[in-house]
Amino acid sequence: MIKKIALLFALTFVFISCDTNDDDDTTPTVILGCTDDTSINYNSNATNDDGTCAYPKLTFSFTQNWDGTNVTASDFGNLNYTNAHGELLSILKLRYLISKIVLHKSNGETLEFDGYQLVDLADESTLAFATDLDVPKGDYSSISFVYGFNEADNIDGEYNDLNSALWNWPAMLGGGYHFMQFEGNYLDGTGSPQPYAYHNGTARVSTGVFEQNFIEVELPAITITNNATVEIKMNLAEWFNNPNIWDLNTLNVALMGNYDAQIMMNENGQNVFSLGEITQ
Numbered sequence: 438m439i440k441k442i443a444l445l446f447a448l449t450f451v452f453i454s455c456d457t458n459d460d461d462d463t464t465p466t467v468i469l470g471c472t473d474d475t476s477i478n479y480n481s482n483a484t485n486d487d488g489t490c491a492y493p494k495l496t497f498s499f500t501q502n503w504d505g506t507n508v509t510a511s512d513f514g515n516l517n518y519t520n521a522h523g524e525l526l527s528i529l530k531l532r533y534l535i536s537k538i539v540l541h542k543s544n545g546e547t548l549e550f551d552g553y554q555l556v557d558l559a560d561e562s563t564l565a566f567a568t569d570l571d572v573p574k575g576d577y578s579s580i581s582f583v584y585g586f587n588e589a590d591n592i593d594g595e596y597n598d599l600n601s602a603l604w605n606w607p608a609m610l611g612g613g614y615h616f617m618q619f620e621g622n623y624l625d626g627t628g629s630p631q632p633y634a635y636h637n638g639t640a641r642v643s644t645g646v647f648e649q650n651f652i653e654v655e656l657p658a659i660t661i662t663n664n665a666t667v668e669i670k671m672n673l674a675e676w677f678n679n680p681n682i683w684d685l686n687t688l689n690v691a692l693m694g695n696y697d698a699q700i701m702m703n704e705n706g707q708n709v710f711s712l713g714e715i716t717q
């Protein structure tokens with residue numbers, strides 16, 4: 438009954454708005470009080486300060502796993518992981534950059550979230566990226582994002598927070614920023630620990646010649662019905678696996694200027710991300 442009254446009230450308001458507002462059809466009708474009418478794109482559980490209904494907002498959460506086993510900073514230093522080539526390894530650092538998150542509708546419309554997120558496993562506050570874009574409820578055919586920065590965004594020295602985080606990629610290697618720093622130790626053939634630093638960014642072909650090396654990731658369809666947290670999972674084992682089985686005995690440190698290593702990272706990175714849980 439209450440719903441019917443709310444709907445009646447909303448419809449009345451629409452008629453009134455149409456009479457008085459026909460000079461501007463694009464202005465969304467303001468509904469006083471929230472309703473569960475699913476034809477209205479507002480979030481039924483949230484209101485703005487002025488009492489009008491709010492659109493859903495999304496938070497992206499970033500989780501990491503090793504072939505399904507959750508990895509957090511509390512696992513740092515443990516020789517817990519065996520890569521596809523057979524080396525036992527530990528993780529001591531993991532930071533990576535995500536940018537240009539876009540929701541796609543099947544009719545071609547897109548909603549792009551501003552900003553980027555430097556995920557640092559050692560800093561819990563970076564594992565969630567809260568956005569403030571109004572997201573109409575409904576079905577979205579995919580989510581896409583850029584791992585790293587695309588060419589337009591990868592501007593040398595442009596972002597103060599990333600400069601402070603020492604996230605820059607050397608100018609002689611193409612400049613801009615790192616896409617990932619993934620470090621730890623692995624056990625070599627004699628069983629002694631050796632460092633690895635799997636750093637990824639622009640690939641240097643030769644002096645002054647560079648290749649963009651970011652990855653455009655596309656994740657499956659989602660339906661938004663409310664404020665939502667969307668989990669984006671990274672399977673760390675994949676960086677060492679498919680299609681290039683990574684041999685840490687030969688590719689461990691000093692990889693940033695190694696063109697072949699940078700391209701192999703890009704190839705292996707194509708399948709590290711997947712869509713996790715959507716909580717709303």
Ligand SMILES: [Cu+2]
Nearest residue numbers: 615618636693
């Ligand atoms: Cu580096």
